[in-house]
Amino acid sequence: MSEIRLYVTTTETKAEEILDLLSVVFGEEDFAIGTTEIDEKKDIWEASIYMMAEDEAEVQSRVADALKASFPEARLEREVIPEIDWVVKSLEGLKPVRAGRFLVHGSHDRDKIRPGDIAIEIDAGQAFGTGHHGTTAGCLEVIDSVVRSRPVRNALDLGTGSGVLAIAVRKLRNIPVLATDIDPIATKVAAENVRRNGIVSGIVTRTAPGFHSTAFSEHGPFDLIIANILARPLIRMAPKLATHLAPGGSVILSGILAGQRWKVIAAYSGARLRHVRTIWRNGWVTIHLDRP
Numbered sequence: 001m002s003e004i005r006l007y008v009t010t011t012e013t014k015a016e017e018i019l020d021l022l023s024v025v026f027g028e029e030d031f032a033i034g035t036t037e038i039d040e041k042k043d044i045w046e047a048s049i050y051m052m053a054e055d056e057a058e059v060q061s062r063v064a065d066a067l068k069a070s071f072p073e074a075r076l077e078r079e080v081i082p083e084i085d086w087v088v089k090s091l092e093g094l095k096p097v098r099a100g101r102f103l104v105h106g107s108h109d110r111d112k113i114r115p116g117d118i119a120i121e122i123d124a125g126q127a128f129g130t131g132h133h134g135t136t137a138g139c140l141e142v143i144d145s146v147v148r149s150r151p152v153r154n155a156l157d158l159g160t161g162s163g164v165l166a167i168a169v170r171k172l173r174n175i176p177v178l179a180t181d182i183d184p185i186a187t188k189v190a191a192e193n194v195r196r197n198g199i200v201s202g203i204v205t206r207t208a209p210g211f212h213s214t215a216f217s218e219h220g221p222f223d224l225i226i227a228n229i230l231a232r233p234l235i236r237m238a239p240k241l242a243t244h245l246a247p248g249g250s251v252i253l254s255g256i257l258a259g260q261r262w263k264v265i266a267a268y269s270g271a272r273l274r275h276v277r278t279i280w281r282n283g284w285v286t287i288h289l290d291r292p
Helices: 012-026 053-070 107-112 134-149 164-173 184-196 214-219 231-236 238-243 258-269
Strands: 003-010 033-039 044-052 076-081 097-099 102-105 118-121 155-158 177-181 203-207 222-228 245-257 274-281 284-290
Touching: 003 012, 003 053, 012 033, 012 044, 012 053, 012 258, 033 258, 033 274, 044 053, 053 076, 097 134, 102 107, 102 134, 107 118, 118 164, 134 164, 134 222, 134 245, 134 274, 134 284, 155 164, 164 177, 164 184, 164 203, 164 222, 177 184, 177 214, 184 203, 203 214, 231 238, 231 245, 231 258, 238 245, 238 258, 245 258, 258 274, 258 284
Parallel strands: 102 118, 155 177, 155 222, 177 203, 222 245
Antiparallel strands: 003 044, 003 076, 033 044, 097 102, 245 284, 274 284
16 A cells, blocks of 8 residues: 655745644544655755555545635645665665764765764664664664753663664663663663664663663663654653653654644643753654753
């Protein structure tokens, strides 16, 4: 089944306004929406919504109605996303990703590292989190900002996947990190990537479902907790996660579709955390909260 992209080409300001409109129209429905910069100098952006072909007729009708009411000048365009075997193309098709000061690259792109880059080597096809997904890239951007502006003595990477975020924190400022995942294969891959990136100490990897491990009490409370999972489990674990956050600490959450962000923010506000900011990457959001 093909994937379809419906999009409007406009300015950055209008693209963000259309994104907000689509977030209201589609709410909690699982359609990825986002904005993409096409030409910085000419201020050309695209606001997009993605769906499977079977949903296209309904989605297109709803988008068209919303645009007609609020942005009558907008022209809705359509693109069929080509089906690609990402296993076969896992290396050749992935270019280095820059997020903040980080450069996430495969072993085939070591020559792309520039002076001043914080380079993280992750080959695709191992576990979720190569830096190319909007959630991972968003987390890297916020990690860079938080660690530069706040004291962080220890960190938790919950749902570590490939270990890319734990590695980023450790490389940024030599911060000790507990990296956990429910999947033992992911935990093994994360440990291998830690070694591949020349880190011999400071990152502890553990297989643990949720917070059901003594490792959390042994290594916490944490000044920084990163959880790149999905909206529903993030909402469910909000009270428990908050208990492991040190006073003045920060939480970075991702794996959240744009339309799901308010429920996630509400859950963590209910756990007495303060919303700092939300950033957008390709229809996904990364949320930064802290404990005042």
